[in-house]
Amino acid sequence: MRTAVCPGSFDPVTNGHLDVFVRAAAMADEVIVGVLINHTKAGLFTIEERIEILREVVAPYPNIRVDSFHGLLVDYCRDQGVTAIVKGLRAISDFDYELQMAQMNYRLAGVETVFITTNPLYSFLSSSLVKEVAKFGGDVEGLVPDAVLMRLRAKLSDTMGA
Ligand code: PNS
Numbered sequence: 530m531r532t533a534v535c536p537g538s539f540d541p542v543t544n545g546h547l548d549v550f551v552r553a554a555a556m557a558d559e560v561i562v563g564v565l566i567n568h569t570k571a572g573l574f575t576i577e578e579r580i581e582i583l584r585e586v587v588a589p590y591p592n593i594r595v596d597s598f599h600g601l602l603v604d605y606c607r608d609q610g611v612t613a614i615v616k617g618l619r620a621i622s623d624f625d626y627e628l629q630m631a632q633m634n635y636r637l638a639g640v641e642t643v644f645i646t647t648n649p650l651y652s653f654l655s656s657s658l659v660k661e662v663a664k665f666g667g668d669v670e671g672l673v674p675d676a677v678l679m680r681l682r683a684k685l686s687d688t689m690g691a
Contacts, residue, residue, distance in 0.1 A: 533557040533643070534611045536602050538565055539579050540572035541677045542586055543659055545651030549617040550593055552645050559592050561609060566599040573660055573684060585676040603638035614642045619652045 533553050539546060539562070554560045564579050574582070580595055587593040598605035602614065614634060616627055631642035654672055663669050663681050670678060 531557045532559045532611050533613045533615045534561045534563045535615050536563040539583060540574050540656050542583055543654050543656055543673050545647055545654040547586060548648045549645050553615040554590055554593050562595045564597040566597050582676050586674045603634050603640050606640045614640060616644055617647045618644045619647045
């Protein structure tokens, strides 16, 4: 059984992330979408909300499941029997940091990282840009799953009203 993990903050998940999950699921027996629990960084969505959204979004894919982790990713990989970390690479600007993390994870525990080149449709996309555009009333339809769109509108109208 080959299990891959797609780790991240997913605050919120975008269609670029989803594209990577689905392509990873075509190569592995099982894909775990691993949401990092980071208590020092407050997000727009709580960890529970991110997990709920992700579960809704990956529901059509039987070999993708959602989980959360804290601490080192390599420890989570060992505990879950993960054989590869799968990440999306959008542009050369992602490369330096991703290379550093991939090499550190290999050095720490011999865990391989596999990069999937992001679909050009989504190469400009990031969770933070989606939040910024949405916050100022820009249209992010088609860039995030519908499950995110709904909650983003609700969340931002609460925030703006507060
Ligand atoms: O979506 P993000 O925030 O860019 O994802 C970053 C993530 C979660 C993949 C990375 O920060 C991570 O793996 N964190 C877990 C802690 C860890 O293992 N750090 C050492 C990385 S070499």
